[in-house]
Amino acid sequence: MYGHPRVIGMLFLGFSAGLPLLLVGGTFTAWLRDLGVELAAIGFLSWVGMAHSIKVFWAPVVDRMALPLLTRWFGRRRAWMLFAQGVIALALAGIAFTDPREHLWLVAVWAILAAFGSATQDIAIDAYRIEAVSRDRQGAMAASYVFGYRVALLAAGAGALHLAAAGDWSLAYGTMAALMAVGIVTTLIIREPEVGVDTRTRRLEQRVIDYLDRTRHRGWRRDLTAWFIGAVVGPFADFWQRFGLVAIAILLFIATFRISDIFMGVMANPFYLDLGFSKTEIANVAAAFGLAMTLTGAAIGGLLVMRFGILRMLIATAILAPLTNLTFSWLATLGPQTYGLVFAIMADNISGGLAISVFIAYLSSLTNTAYTATQYALFSSIMTLPGQFLGGFTGLLAAHIGWFWFFISSAVIGLPAILLAVLLGRLAHPDRIRQPGRDSPV
Template sequence: MLFLGFAAGLPLLLVGGTFTAWLRDLGVELVAIGFLSWVGMAHSIKIFWAPVVDRMSLPVLTRVLGRRRAWMILAQSVIALGLLGIALTDPREQLWLVAVWAVLTAFGSATQDIAIDAYRIEAVSRDRQGAMAAAYIFGYRVALLAAGAGALHLAAVGDWSLSYGVMAGLMAVGVITTLIIREPEVAIDQHTRQLEQRVVDYLDRTTHRGWRRRLTAWFIGAVVCPFADFWYRYGRTALLVLLFVALFRISDIFMGVMANPFYLDLGFSKTEIANIAAAFGLAMTLTGAALGGLLVMRFGITRMLIATACLAPLTNLTFSWLATLGPELYGLAFAIMADNLSGGLAISVFIAYLSSLTNSAYTATQYALFSSIMTLPGQFLAGFTGILVEQVGWVWFFVSSALIGLPAIVLAILIAHLANPDQVTRPGRPDPHPVRH
């Protein structure tokens, strides 16, 4: 998972922040750069082709590697090809071709995420999901460092073609890992068999024949069944679960957009921000992620969900304190430590929770749904953060970011009573190591 996490994180900045820096460095107009930033939306709409990754077999590859590994290899090959294409294309002469390569890379990256998430959930039992998430996050963050600072340094000593060429070569980390690991074994529980049998019974009664019958069968099995299964298992609490998924990280996402502008406005230098907010912050995030994996195994998902839901608003208040303190390095270090440590902890715990919600028969589709819902509200509200800062100032902005995290605490407590993840066995995989309280 460490190496798969690296493969998942590597393309993100290469079609995001690093990509826009490269274009601007070569003199591409800001309007064009703005439009090209839309390629990153592939990760937000991956739910639309997740059912294909979940259920469709790839010729030859699926037979040789298995369902999950086949899609991983295909996606990793597409990413490497896209990055190599970017490296060999001059945006000053063929900007349209750069856009094609970037879109190809972004869709390959989102597809790889779908397959890796499914593999991570299916490979181990529920109580080990926290450890898997911690390893994944560690690799992911290291990849962000390589694709951000690493790519910029390579471009400085050589050129951008060298930088993107090296990044394309680093995708070999994911390819080699995928070839080494084993395809996870997934059992189908009785409820899922009954659900699938209803699809078969329906097809026996339908008058559709030929391609219409095959298309209907695929659509019901790949799209309808995953959602029907989730609603069947959680009943009326399904809406509560989805609302909790949408609001759990809203406080962090809402605040995070304005973090760097806040540091600069307060008077910190770019070097201080890079050393403390970036380097030290990364170390704290990785520490929090590792700690989260261990704590989930020791205390279970439920109690850690409540704890991390409480930590997010509390740590946001440290930035209000920093705003009153001014550009003091010890204040910045404390705020970064508190925020990134709790953020890494929360991500690790929440990935374990989202994994517990899935049925192994529909892992890719269901997890893609949850991960899309997780970021959407925060990203939407983040667009208004600049207006809020101008109206109320930095101190009350961070107080506001803490307040919008309070509903997640209430929902975490309700989830613990109505849909306790530690008391539900994930369909499709028995849990041989139940959490003991």
Template sequence: MSGSVSNTASPSRLDALRVYAHPRVFAMLFLGFAAGLPLLLVGGTFTAWLRDLGVELAAIGFLSWVGLAHSIKVLWAPLVDRLTLPVLTPLFGRRRAWILTAQCTVAMGLLGMALADPVEELWLVAFWAVVTAFGSATQDISIDAYRVEAVGRERQGAMAATYVTGYRLAILMAGAGALHIAAVGSWSVAYGVMALLMGVGLVTTLIVREPEVQQVSDDTRRMEQRVVEYLDRTTHQGALRDFVAWFLSAVVCPFADFFKRYGLAAVAVLLFVGTFRISDIVMGVMANPFYLDLGFTKTEIANVAAAFGLGMTLGGAALGGVLVLRFGIARMLIFTAIMAPLTNLTFSWLALIGPELYGLVFAIIADNVTGGMAISVFLAYLASLTNTAYTATQYALFSSLMTLPGQFLGGFTGWLAEQVDWVWFFIIAAGAGLPAIVLGLVLLRVAHPDRMRQPGKDD
């Protein structure tokens, strides 16, 4: 777990801001847009389309399962790490080949949904929705891997910030944008336009360069050599031996590598990854019901919590990218781990003062700016955990773990809100962030984020 600490001085404020002019950092804005666009088109916008056409609620509920592709993407992430695509990989490189394939799959799926009739051919719409969802999840895997490998650790915060900005703008387009298009045209036109907008990502992927990384470090080679030596001692032969070798190298080795690098500290790292965003996720589930219960109008919620809140989140994400470059990942991790739950308490204050617009504005500024910073900082941290030999697999594991505990606990938030008043609900939500603060302080001692060696880039 030893590593070197850079002796270079922290960059000036102007130099820190210039990080966003880096070609790959800027390109991540458009790749983030491509990544975010399909999410609602197989989620909330999709269900709105189906219900608008009179599809039964039971069928809509079953079709919502297509979104599970994003939760199980770690299952095929090893393929993205190790499988060479004919023609495309030699032409574009390992990462860009997979990104292009995934983007074409998403565009094809959206176009298929646009041309099918949910009333007469629901099965066909469901098929194209599944194609879109798996293409989208595969695009997430490959873009995440590209983002980690394309620049050094010091620019990861900025990469995350531009990615989040593009992602959020795409969600706005796939949500409100698609609904407006459907209102003046049709749902088929809306989905056709969304398919065309995937061209933003396709063009960007064709323009950007493949990351220049050492795919396999010396430690990784030695570990995989032990796999070969193990197979030489077994009775496996032919295709079976080849499959076992691939499975051990692509699936087992990524996890073995992570635990080898971090030792017992790996447990603390995984717990920290799983708890960092719990407070925000738990609070977010009940945010809109809280606003309505308090007496805010739908227009006020849309204008302040949604539109203004989006701007605050994007501003916070950009600020987080600059601060990571200037102060490092470790200090910003602790700062955002403390501030994220602390700002949740502004909603307890809002519950006390009632539906005052100034209170809502203050709470949204505090929570969304901090939340945006936390996202940028945390994505930079996740990038620092990966070995570039297994970027896609390891990052898919971390990103799934990042949201899973919060999403699970989020299912109980309605029951909790009914048992206590809103003031105590947000105090409890803030308290859910305490484990992440404690674990963050532990990591400063046992696995300091700014001092850990990053295999493939540091070797």
């Protein structure tokens, strides 16, 4: 399964997607501080990363707007990928050759450009991943994507810091700009997905055309109204039309499935330090070993989705998430013992890797190929926002109830996802959802 050409290609697209993230995030702030930029300015510049949280607002443009020449030559998904990758490479090169001590405003412009290019690339790659293969290979595509993504985080994090230490920051960012060639070359090699628009979607959009024919709108006003309804209203109308009131249960499940891990993850490193682990131990076990376990879990998850289907694995991973959080409560009573940290990291990261593959496959199955980019951007935003919001209160909770009960509470908060997974098995079985526009495997 992992030898499928499009699954292999997703490995390199995952690398291209992950590379810019830290370069406008943690690595970016480290560079600014190393050069003596004020903390207040660094704090404000960290807002550029919000582009990934609001990408749903321009996902309809990526879904429906054709790029001059590029769309005709490469197709709608590859055209947007190439455009975004070119923007990212240009912006990273701009950062490399700009001194923030003299032109901080220009560095901010380059960083904003890189962040929006990165978020746009994510939208296009997510859409391509869903459309490129059949449902049973979605777990493998997710696992391959995660592997490439995590390798890119290492390159943009530790790799960039080593290059900066050996040479300078211009060398580090210049090298990262050159590495965007991995994504560009991959996009040029892969084929555009072949998807159609199903009969029900055509009828829905025909109703829009009929409505506009009865109005006084003409010329550009008619075209703009038609585009807005088709690109923005259509994806949401389609989702509600297909699932009805069950859509509420689906959205609640999406919002709660990863909430346990996100909630716990915010306080992971402070917990390790408070317990008495050294920074070296945290780097070696929680970061390096944890990465290996996440990738292992993701690869296994891709295989299990094909073998057992999405529903069984959704329920299994929904149960595993809170269970593995309890290993950290056990670690809190054990103290700074390396074997305890290794066991907790292994359990948590393998289950997390499994959950990533399974959940991406599930979200992919919910989309209509006529609106892939917009609907997936909506789902991914709903997936992270509740956990990120509640994560802001985790410090207060941990200080008030202690680490042992904090991780107990992080397990309890994951229980609704288990109940919702079982409920969806009855109301909207994930393995029986027909994906509009995809009547046969690719």
